Amino acid sequence: MKVSLSWLSEILEESLDEYTVSNILQSSGIEVEQIDEVKTDFNKVVIGRIINHEKHPDADRLFVVDVDLGGEIKRIVTAATNLSVGDIVPVALHGSRLSTGTIIKKTKLRGILSEGMFCSPNELGFGKDHSGIMILNDEKFQIGSDLASVLGEKDYVFDLSIPANRPDLMSVVGVAREIGAKLRLKVKINDFECKDSNDFSPIKVRIDFPEGCLVYLGQWIEGVKVKPSSPFIAERLKKVGIRPINNVVDCTNYVMYLFGHPLHAFDMGKINNRIIVRRAFDNECLVLLDGSEVILNENDIVIADESGSIGLAGIMGAGNSEISNATTDVFLEAAIFNHVNIRRTSRRLGIRTEASIRFEKGLYWKDVSEIISFASKMIASVSDGILHKKIEIDGKVPESSKDIYLVPEKVNSILGTTFSKTDIQESLQNLGFKVECKDSSFRVSSPTYRLDIKEAEDLVEEVARFQGFDKIPSTLPGEPMPGFLPKKIELINKIKSYFANNGFTESISDSLISMEDVLKTNIISTDDIDKATFIENRVIKVLSPLSEEHSVLRTSMLEPLTMLLKRHLNRQIYDISFFEVGKVFKKINNSFLEENLLGLIATGKRQLDPWRLPVEDKNWSFYSFKGVFENFFRSFGIVDWEISSDVDYIFHPSISCAFVINDKKVLEIGEVNPRILHNWEINQTFFYAQLFVDEFLDLLEFKNVKHVFSVFPAATRDISMLVSKETFYSKIRNEIKMLECPILENISILDVYQGKGIPEDMKSITLSLRFRSEEKTLSNEEITEWVEKIIKKLKDNLGIQIRSEVN
Structure with a gap:
């Protein structure tokens, strides 16, 4: 989120400096990633008034214009056709540099010396329009003033890292509230004046997908004139990284940055009868404003009319309804869309816009009508349009959040402070909370924009933020506090230690793997239908995977350990023994199963350079591998078990077994099924074991057993x-x-x-x-x-x- 110092100073009506603002934000828990000093990208552009306008005597398409620069008269030869006597215009003098990089020089055109050039919006970086000269009709532009000085030659832009739970800070007003709370300043935003009417909009609104759109508001602005924005709006948008387009679109972007709520303007003449918010159809095609074509599915939300889709809700409008120079009527949209749907659609399509970023975080709903009213007045004001006050609304506004009761003593108990009741009350009130004293506690009402406030502990955090974390004392505990591990973690660490002490290396792998790896390891059938059924019924897929290599959860520890084994074999490392303790995930009858598993693999030589061992004992065998686990059980005091042939299909059917203790299968070991080796293109057989950790831990009873050794012969x-x-x-x-x-x-x-x-x-x-x-x-x-x-x-x-x- 970017915000300029001048914008903050304007709405707080206070001259701020970058150091003060940065310190306040940092102390409030808002990270300032960067502060950039920005300047206007043109110079020596002066504001002038045209006092004389004549045709060039020797050229049909040129005009000779005299312009007053505040007591100094300059003559300029131009081909612009939109000028007349009395117009206030930007004039680039000899030596000026424009936003396009052009350097202006005096030159003769058909025998008459031209001492400068009139500037179009494109040449000053205020939009794409270069068809005519920019007319400055604001009283702020005084004749003879330097345009860069009027706009502010130097400004500072703060690049902020906004916490995920603070969507209210994705706006200039939200950031200004935080600063204003510390400086005891109120946010003030001047409204716009415009022509208005009480006529009803001919465009009606209907929500067919209430789960995807809580409320939808639309407002009609009639008779607009689409043109470049004023330099003040255009320059402000440029500073925060938004490219000016035209006065209508720029107003929606301006209001989005100001209040944090995305808006969208449709060309009303391109809407067929009504606005419909609905699910997209499967494989529905939509061409967006940037010219890209997207294929949608039923989880996406679209804005449509009776002819088809005209926008991808919460992300980007469609090209078939965009604002153009021919637009005369505007239909302005403000809505609350389901943030989950917006996030999924944005990620799936790979489209991240300023609007989608805000919708993904969740938006507060109560002030939407006020925001659309402000934006409508602004558009009507800057485009000479007529605002029709009747707002088209569909959907139901959610109920407001409940009050929270806060005991002052709890604040000090949690923070270790001694704040008075007055300190706590003022802290919350300055942050916009309504606080009412009730006996020994406060009844606190959160502002509508604070969606993150759910319980009393959240209010304690607000008090700490406002008072300053530096006021929370750092104290050491009065007595030593011995650390401890939960019993389960302690036992798992003992299991790890055993295998680490017996020559195995611990590995740590990602729980997310590819579907290809699952298919190579799960060999239940070669029948594609059976395989598909197995995957659908047992494998857990990630809804929004970052890549195909991380699209499903592992179903056993064999998958990551086999990947590790293959990586070593590809590098001519043939003596391998690894283990890993982690979670595996399965889907059984549409419910999810998560269990702890120890996976262990071994192949090649049991020791490095075992020159003293007989040849038959140098390499891992089924019996040497099995012996590791027999000793493992004995080390944990378990001496009785049964051997079963009931093992998973991942094992060789003849060279494998299971250990059963108290009628529970605790361990499976054996050579890996040759079909899995074939699928992974591994030529060296290897052994795999999986210990069911949760079942094993249930068996453990650690006792100190005394062994008496007899002195008599056996x-x-x-x-x-x-x-x-x-x-x-x-x-x-x-x-x-x-x-x-x-x-x-x-x-x-x-x-x-x-x-x-x-x-x-x-x-x-x-x-x-x-x-x-x-x-x-x-x-x-x-x-x-x-x-x-x-x-x-x-x-x-x-x-x-x-x-x-x-x-």
Whole structure:
């Protein structure tokens, strides 16, 4: 938001300097990004009055004009046809520099010396019109005065960064209120006088999309003369970065900057019968004022008549209704459009205008009728038109906000200050709030333009802003305040530490990925219809993505980790082990699911240069990868789990498993499905694990467990058995543990074999059982007794066969 110092000084009726204004704004929480000194871009242009006008004796298309420059008479030869005796005009003398960069010199034209040149609006930078000389009809232009001096040779423009919750500051009046509050000054804006009439407008208004437009106001100005704006309006717009066009359009821009509410002027002669605010049709085409063609959809709001669209609501008008030099009647629009619709349309089409920026932030509604009345009077005044006072309105104005009760003690409690009740009351009143004392509290009514004020804490912030943040004391706590982390964060940090300490590197990736990456990772079907159904039912799309690469939320940690893996492999880095803890997102039955997941990948060598390891142990394998997690569970005090083959489709169906604890699937690990490797064009197999963090944390009970080491020797017994191919080792182990043998210290698996000599539906497993007592050396009889109990239980419950007993 740009605002000039001269404009602020005018409406506050006070001579301000740039340092004072900058300090006040900064202390009020409004960031001043830059202050630019600006000057008029022309010089040596003097205001003169034509006292004589004759045809050139030797040229049919030239005129000889004498102009009074305040006691000094200059003769100028010109081809302009819009001059007559008595006109007040800008005169560029010898040595003048114009806005176009042209340097003026004395020259003879058909034998007569011309001592300067009359200036058109285009040559002074006041518009595009160069068809005639600019006529200055304002009493501020005194004969003989330098035009730049009258307009203000030097000014300062403030470039402000406006907070998103303060749309009222997107205006000169809004910024002036903040300055006026500190300096005890009131904002004063002079109204315009014009011809008026009480006739009803022939153009009626109808809102067909009430969710997109709360209220729409339209006013008719008849008999306007479209011409360049006065230098005062044109120069003021130039300073804030707006290019002057003509007096009607410039008035709408002027009022938008002054009050912060965008307006739009239609050529009334180009409107067919009525104004209709409606949804755009899908694939509706509209040509905008800048000549660009846009394709709309039903989420866009358009202004239309009975023939079609004439404007893209809140963003830009259409070329088929623009103001031109032939315009005689103007229909002026002021409305409140839904800021969400405007933001979506603006971003989708890539069109950002001063109007859309303001609508996106949200506009206050109560003063719209006053703003359109002011703008209509201004247009009628500068264009010699007739204002028809009857305003066409459709829509319902929202109810005003409720009062807020504020206890003075709460202000000081939050801020740590000692402000008196009078200080608090005056602070709020100076900022435009109505404050009424009620017993020990204040009843505060917010001004209509302060949409950000919702609760008492907002009023506390206003008091702090007005009084100055420098008045809030900086104090240290009276006693040490030890920091702490929530238990969940503490546990997640322990999980990260474990993997970091075991050779894995933590990565941090973006939650937003591309749809292409999702398609490459989700391999449920090659059928396009099934794939489309899956995506529609499970993948969460971003409504307004910044790019296609960030258009959906990740569905697992495999997607970002695979991207990371591929990036390393492309750079000839083949030994990789990474992990990441983050959120994944899924859509299930039209509801959104968000869960914490730990993803971990490994491929290549387990260590850098593992020269002392056997060849078969140098690289990652399924069992070495699985062992990492077995040790991980043990480090957290979990020693019992079941192994399941029920894993996600992202894993290799034969080289994967799941860890189930207390009937909950906590972990899935395995080699990544070869189809995913093919989709990602990765030639090196790798292992992936996903730990369901929320389920894992629910299992944790941290206890200090005392382990007593026996001084007596251990004894081992091996059991070779035939079991069904469907029986997992974890089931065998659990059956043995259910016996609660007091001398059984450990169970381990020595061998698994399938093949020659073993029935096709069976497999051979050899277990090693270690027995030890804390009280004595065990006898052979005691160990044999327990071995027999174990074998009997396994036979009864799992139907095993002891290999030595099989013929």
